[in-house]
Amino acid sequence: MARDILLVDDSATIRSMVKRTIQMIGLDVGDIHEARNGIEALACLEDYDIAVLLVDINMPTMNGIQLLTRMKDNARLKDIPIVIASTEGSEQRIQQLSDLGVSGYVRKPFQPEQLRDVLTPILGVLENAGTENSYTDDDLF
Amino acid sequence: MPEQRTATLTTIFSDVLADLAFMFNDDSDEVQYSSDELWLESSVSYRGVAAGTLRLRCTRTFSVTLAANLLGVDPTDIDSDAKADDAVKEFMNIVCGQLITALHGTEHVFDLTIPEIHVLPEMPDMEDEGTGETVAITVEGQQLQLAYLAGDAPRE
Numbered sequence: 001m002a003r004d005i006l007l008v009d010d011s012a013t014i015r016s017m018v019k020r021t022i023q024m025i026g027l028d029v030g031d032i033h034e035a036r037n038g039i040e041a042l043a044c045l046e047d048y049d050i051a052v053l054l055v056d057i058n059m060p061t062m063n064g065i066q067l068l069t070r071m072k073d074n075a076r077l078k079d080i081p082i083v084i085a086s087t088e089g090s091e092q093r094i095q096q097l098s099d100l101g102v103s104g105y106v107r108k109p110f111q112p113e114q115l116r117d118v119l120t121p122i123l124g125v126l127e128n129a130g131t132e133n134s135y136t137d138d139d140l141f
Numbered sequence: 142m143p144e145q146r147t148a149t150l151t152t153i154f155s156d157v158l159a160d161l162a163f164m165f166n167d168d169s170d171e172v173q174y175s176s177d178e179l180w181l182e183s184s185v186s187y188r189g190v191a192a193g194t195l196r197l198r199c200t201r202t203f204s205v206t207l208a209a210n211l212l213g214v215d216p217t218d219i220d221s222d223a224k225a226d227d228a229v230k231e232f233m234n235i236v237c238g239q240l241i242t243a244l245h246g247t248e249h250v251f252d253l254t255i256p257e258i259h260v261l262p263e264m265p266d267m268e269d270e271g272t273g274e275t276v277a278i279t280v281e282g283q284q285l286q287l288a289y290l291a292g293d294a295p296r297e
Contacts, residue, residue: 010255011231012224016212058234058253087238090250108235109161 002030003051003123008041008067009085010059014108018054018085018115025116027123038062042070045077052103052122057086057093068100081122085110143274146244150195150289151276153239158280161235162210167279178202180265183229183258185237189251191244192293195237197229198265198286204229206281230256240289 005022007015015034022029033048035041037059044050057064064084071077081103088094094105104118158164179201186194201222208228209216219225233256241251267277267286275288 011227011234013208013211013228013231020213058255060255087235087253088251089238089242089247091247092250096250108238109157 002028004030004033004048005119006033006035006041006044006048006050006053008035008038008053008059008064009056010036011056014056014085021112021115022119025112027116027119029123036061038064038067038070041067045071045080050080052081052083052119054083054085054119057084057088065096065100068097068102072101083118083122085115146289146291147274147276147287149243150236150240150274150287151278153243154236154287155278157232157236157239158207161232162207164207164210164280167281178264180261180263181226181229181258182261182265183226183233183256185230185233185256186254186293187237187241187251188293189245190249191251192291193240193244194290194293195233195240196286196288196290197233198261198288199229200283201225203280203283203285206283207232226258230258 007018009015009018019032019034022032030051031048033044033050035044039062041053041055042062055064055067062070064086068082071080071082078101082101083104083106084097084102085106085108087108089107097105103122106114106118155166158166180198181201181204182196182198184194184196186192204225205216205219208219208225211228211232212219212224234253237253237256241253245251265286267284274290275286277284277286279285
């Protein structure tokens, strides 16, 4: 069953580019929802059954780290896989994201193949094992 | 050192532009804009163990072309200034992330501001060195001015 994805980025340009990329690389996904910040993302998570989030860090109102923290504190949301798509290249930040339980990281600008390589195992695992996450961080970072 | 930073900024800017938008620097001195062309200024700053601001001045025509190329659509499909502005801001965000790594490595965490953009009241002086490290480049017939300002962002 195709699963819904939520794109969280304050840039409409990036959301459009990622949407086009996901369609281009042929991932079997359901609806692609969009949010401009963490607050909108949390509202969307209330309304839809989201399988994976692709989240920017640097956003107004509620940034990606704050969204991640909020989700990890919520029993219903804490196991939803999150992939960070950001301009940041700091090893310390990437370690922090890994410690917070992020499922993958792609650095902007990224190639379609990089996005496919991060999302495929997550969506594959979801397809094969319900919502249980059995991939490891080493597969994705 | 300032010349090195300017060269690094130019290289990163050009590489991201080519990778992301398939747009390229050209050596031509023939720039294409009319006297009534709108000029924009976009900036993004970062702060951490070091601080700096990246600034771009470009024409509205460039911003529309950039947006169209990023989105894979015809420039005539960029039907609002907001779409073009958003493309420039996100582009600056990406260039800034790459510049931080090039200048300061990957060891430290830096906080980036949300990129800003506004219309300039008149065409900027492309030779103006100002207070930063400035370079003028031409991309597909459009002249751009890039600047790196070390330290905290200047206050209005």
